Amino acid sequence: MLAKRIIPCLDVDNGRVKKGVNFLDLVDVGEPAAIAAEYEKQGADELVFLDITATNQARSTMIDVVEKVSRKVFMPLTVGGGIKSVAEMQNLLRAGADKISLNSAAIASPSLITEGAKKFGNQCIVVAIDVKRNHEKKFFEVYTHGGKISTGIDAITWAKKVVELGAGELLVTSMDQDGTKSGFDIELYQKIAPEIDVPVIASGGAGKMEDFVDVFRKCNVDGALAASVFHYGEITIPNLKEELKKFEVNVR
Template identity: 65%
Template structure:
């Protein structure tokens, strides 16, 4: 059995780490380089760095901050936000990224997934899916542009499509749970796990140790991503790993 991964996420805007609830009401958390270094010391398995306004502001992800962060950490670094071409991917990989995360650009141009996978390998291309439950349509709807624009895409069908195009990993955020600390949406991840055979990272809703235990015990996800509980010192990564190990979950 592959060890489960605990992954902190840095949502960055204006060169600072931010955190909100349900993708809004952002507050300043601190310096991304210092926070990344702290997570390195705590034993994070990977780090996800998202330039949250790059797409809406029609600009490229901040490669200079990526370089600074990659100089401080030695764990795999996934970078997303404002990436719309293979050239953008290459620039960030040269800056220190190990994996590239695309979301809005993948929806707008699905061929980009294949182009990136062919040039850099499937393992390098992470498709991020931001989704919220649509009660009327009875489906998980895909959103783009930092959760601001709804699409007609069903998240489960979209997950299948992006994997078929070459995505080597999925980073799936429940917008309903984001920042709420109400627990991960295990129903979502069970449905995704039944639909695709690539690693899935669960995001949105981590609030306590039991939430991490539940998502790993009740769904087939490979990693759990969190921000608020780590940023505000409510939990440390080592605490989470010790608690998971005590419940029989294999961690690194």
């Protein structure tokens, strides 16, 4: 059976990893390829690179980053952040990315999901969904543009729609939990995962190892993504996997 995936996420700003990654004795703490190689050594199952500048100029820098990382690191690489066209997807995949993550652009033009899936295969297309509870109307609402703009769209309806359109995986971030370090949004994944038949990656809220145990034991998610707990060395991947094994979560 497939192992549950542990996925560190790196924010890349103009070719440099933005948040300090300070668990490593790296000469250059901003160098994506060096950080990626260290995560590979630790046993990460996949890496997500999020291009947070996402201007045209930064896009070609991102292609360089992917090219460099894929010369040193031999595991699945997902790239997201501001990707708006099939041509951009193709350039990133050619440079060595394995999957492309679409977010705001998928809402603006859902046909982009289908075009990408047709050209590169469903497995290449991840749709990232940023979700926040709408307390007034009592539903999970989709947000775009880094969580700044509310769309009024129901997250579960949208999740089903993007899978129909060809998404091969969903990266679902709970904005309610993101940054709180108080655990993954169990309720969200319990609602969303049974509704769709592609892998779901949980994101937002990881603070301690128990949070990962919790999300894998209580929800049918395929992977869990986190950034700062890994970057600041608060959780190391080997320790996390040992802990998960104790609770009979299948990890590599």
